[in-house]
Amino acid sequence: MSNSPLSILRFRIIFIIAWIVMVADNAMVLNFFGLPWKAAIIDSAISNTLLLLACLLVMNTLRYYLPRGKQYINIFSICLFLTIIWLLLAKLLLRISLNHYPGYADLLHHSLSIRFSIAFLLLGCVTMISILWYNQQEQKEMNERKIDAEKLAKEAELFKLRQQLQPHFLFNSLNSINALIGSRPEEARKMVQQLSDFLRGTIKKEETQWVTFQEELQYLQLYLDIEKVRFGNRLATEIEVDENIKQLKLPALILQPIVENAIKFGLYDTTGNTVIRLFATKEGDNLVIKVLNPFDPETSSPKQGTGFGLKSVQRRLYLLFARTDLLTTHGKENIFTTIVKIPQVQ
Amino acid sequence: MSKVIIIDDEPLARSIVTEYLQKHPNLVLMQECGDGFEGLKAIQQHQPGLIFLDIQMPKITGFEMLELIEQPPSVIFTTAFDEYAIKAFEAHAVDYLLKPFDQHRFDKAIAKWAEQKTNTTEKATQDLLESASLSPSQSQRIVVKNGSKIKIIPVHDVQYLEAADDYVKIHTQEGYFLKNKTMTHFEQSLDSQQFVRSHRSYIVNVQHITRIDPL
Numbered sequence: 001m002s003n004s005p006l007s008i009l010r011f012r013i014i015f016i017i018a019w020i021v022m023v024a025d026n027a028m029v030l031n032f033f034g035l036p037w038k039a040a041i042i043d044s045a046i047s048n049t050l051l052l053l054a055c056l057l058v059m060n061t062l063r064y065y066l067p068r069g070k071q072y073i074n075i076f077s078i079c080l081f082l083t084i085i086w087l088l089l090a091k092l093l094l095r096i097s098l099n100h101y102p103g104y105a106d107l108l109h110h111s112l113s114i115r116f117s118i119a120f121l122l123l124g125c126v127t128m129i130s131i132l133w134y135n136q137q138e139q140k141e142m143n144e145r146k147i148d149a150e151k152l153a154k155e156a157e158l159f160k161l162r163q164q165l166q167p168h169f170l171f172n173s174l175n176s177i178n179a180l181i182g183s184r185p186e187e188a189r190k191m192v193q194q195l196s197d198f199l200r201g202t203i204k205k206e207e208t209q210w211v212t213f214q215e216e217l218q219y220l221q222l223y224l225d226i227e228k229v230r231f232g233n234r235l236a237t238e239i240e241v242d243e244n245i246k247q248l249k250l251p252a253l254i255l256q257p258i259v260e261n262a263i264k265f266g267l268y269d270t271t272g273n274t275v276i277r278l279f280a281t282k283e284g285d286n287l288v289i290k291v292l293n294p295f296d297p298e299t300s301s302p303k304q305g306t307g308f309g310l311k312s313v314q315r316r317l318y319l320l321f322a323r324t325d326l327l328t329t330h331g332k333e334n335i336f337t338t339i340v341k342i343p344q345v346q
Numbered sequence: 347m348s349k350v351i352i353i354d355d356e357p358l359a360r361s362i363v364t365e366y367l368q369k370h371p372n373l374v375l376m377q378e379c380g381d382g383f384e385g386l387k388a389i390q391q392h393q394p395g396l397i398f399l400d401i402q403m404p405k406i407t408g409f410e411m412l413e414l415i416e417q418p419p420s421v422i423f424t425t426a427f428d429e430y431a432i433k434a435f436e437a438h439a440v441d442y443l444l445k446p447f448d449q450h451r452f453d454k455a456i457a458k459w460a461e462q463k464t465n466t467t468e469k470a471t472q473d474l475l476e477s478a479s480l481s482p483s484q485s486q487r488i489v490v491k492n493g494s495k496i497k498i499i500p501v502h503d504v505q506y507l508e509a510a511d512d513y514v515k516i517h518t519q520e521g522y523f524l525k526n527k528t529m530t531h532f533e534q535s536l537d538s539q540q541f542v543r544s545h546r547s548y549i550v551n552v553q554h555i556t557r558i559d560p561l
Contacts, residue, residue: 168402171426172356175445179362232357234380267355271381271404296405 004063005133006056023048030107039101046097047090051119054086055126062130066138079127083120087112154319166260170199176230191229198222202253213280213287214246216255223256227263235267238277245280248287250342251320254313258291258338261309265336266293287342295336310338348395352378353385353411354424355403359445363398363424366452373456380404382411383496394419396459398443401425406496409478410489414496418471420462422455434478479535488516490523497523501540505554507532509547 005011023044030040058078067074091108098104173195180188201219217239228235259276266274277292310327317326317340326341350373354360360378367373376392379385381404389397399408399421409431412418423442425431435442441455488499499518508515508522509529515522533543543549 167427171445172359175362175426176356176358178446178448179358179365182365183361230356230358268402268404271383 003137004059005130006059019048019052022051033107033111035104035107036101039098039104043094043098046093047115047119050086050090050093051122054082054119054123058082058123058127059130062127062134066131066134075127075131076124079120079124083116083123086119086123087116090115169260170195172230173226180229187229191226194222194226194229198226209252210249211252212246213241213248213250216250216252217241217246219253220255220259223259231267234273235263236273236275238275240278241280242282245282245287248282248342248344250287251316254316254340254342255289257309257313258289258340262291262293262336262338264309265295269295283341285344287344289340289342291338291340293336293338294334295331297331297334313340348373349376349392350374350396350398351376351385351388351392351394352398353380353382353388353403353408354378354398354400355380356400359400359424362446363452366449369449369453370456382406382408385411386414386496389415389419396420396422398422398424401428401431406489406498409475412471413475413479413489414491420459421471422459431478434474476531479531488525490516490525492523499523501536502551502553504541504551506551507541507549 006015023041026044026048027037027040030043031037035043061078091112094108095105098108173191177188177191177195180191198219201222224237228237259278262276263274266276274294277290279290279292281288310329314324314327318324321343323343326343328339330337350367352360352363352375354363357380360380364375364378367375373396376394377388379388383405385397385399388394397419399412401408401423402425403411408423412421423431423435424445424447425442426445432442432444441458443451443455486501488501488504490497490499499516503518505517505519507529508517510524512526513524514527514529514532516525529543529547529549532541532549536549540553541549541551
């Protein structure tokens with residue numbers, strides 16, 4: 001249910017002032033045509049109070065029943081009908097209360113048409129304004145609902161993206177631990193610890209939460225340590241980050257899928273050793289992170305390059321910043337580069 | 347006595363199989379391989395009776411490697427998680443080990459293999475490969491053997507396919523490659539938006555059409 005415009009104090013005051021002005025104005029006009037001040041004020045007060053009631057009636061009715069589309073005829077008829085009722089009632093009341101003034105009956109009779117016109121115009125205006133008000137009100141509510149629904153959908157989507165923690169990674173890590181238990185139990189224990197810390201980090205963090213680059217790098221390191229146990233000396237990493245940009249912020253868990261993609265791409269596409277490199281700089285207001293991995297242009301189709309991992313990062317960046325240009329990739333001379341820009345908004 | 351080869355890209359994953367194999371003195375481990383290329387060479391060299399094969403590996407997958415072998419040996423697949431592969435295994439009752447697995451589960455797989463060894467499993471392997479190649483990741487490229495070399499052709503590089511007896515000629519800019527498959531197989535596994543079977547013996551990549559002449 002929309003609120004009436006009169007539910008706002010400011011509008012109520014304006015409405016009352018307008019009524020007082022109307023009463024005064026009307027009385028002055030009547031006095032000008034020869035009616036004594038007292039009679040003029042009584043006349044004006046009675047007719048304008050009735051008009052006020054009619055206005056309130058229209059406002060309240062429209063609150064429950066809003067004409068749709070092109071029902072202008074309805075609006076027009078309602079106004080006309082109300083004006084006629086108002087005129088009959090006003091005429092009756094005025095006769096009863098003011099007929100003893102000499103010449104009043106005559107004045108009333110002659111002024112009926114002008115009273116009717118003014119009242120009709122005024123009521124029409126109030127009706128139109130009310131309709132506009134309620135329509136706007138309805139639009140606003142609809143927008144709010146829409147925004148709420150979008151927000152819910154966005155949260156659900158972000159949650160889903162987060163849930164797609166690669167089961168492949170998890171089971172392979174468990175398999176590595178299984179192998180280590182027999183031969184190197186100390187290392188198995190260490191890897192269990194690393195895997196737990198990594199999983200805890202995934203669960204703990206909210207998708208919308210911002211963390212410092214430093215934190216994200218620590219989390220990434222956990223992931224890399226596990227991958228290095230899995231792939232042995234086939235995987236090496238180089239991370240070059242200036243100390244002074246470690247306090248910049250980025251959305252939690254955005255870096256790991258990018259590096260994961262680079263590792264998969266690099267390790268699954270080349271049979272030799274793979275070096276994954278990560279550089280980060282600050283360019284303008286952006287934190288720019290570049291991840292480089294080797295690839296074989298002969299065997300990898302470009303489609304594979306933007307696997308699920310990068311797609312979900314792209315989607316997240318879009319949901320967070322409403323931009324699609326923050327994640328870019330290009331391959332040149334056996335090196336595939338993924339560049340992600342994080343705007344520093346605060 | 348049976349010869350065994352392990353093909354898996356993770357060293358620790360190979361070591362666990364090696365460890366479990368110690369309980370089976372009748373199985374002799376010939377070689378451990380880190381990718382499909384190595385695996386292919388080792389299989390040709392040793393002619394093993396059984397291989398342990400991972401699916402996701404560098405360059406070519408376990409399935410793609412098997413496709414390149416004329417008479418594939420018995421296979422026990424070892425995989426961590428692969429929806430399509432598992433579906434294919436279940437459909438064709440091929441034994442597979444889901445990582446991580448323990449000695450008990452491993453022994454069971456060996457026992458099952460020892461039982462079935464006498465029956466030919468080649469047909470089952472062929473059927474398995476057929477259904478595995480329908481998975482989206484596999485339908486992005488075609489792996490062929492070109493002499494002793496292995497060639498990976500991304501599907502968008504394929505111009506058209508031509509039937510040639512028991513083979514299919516895959517035409518690319520660099521010439522054609524032969525693959526021991528049927529036209530029906532390619533018609534099913536390739537993206538029908540991109541590849542159209544215009545004739546009984548031809549499948550055309552619509553992106554490579556330059557001209558259409560009316561008859």
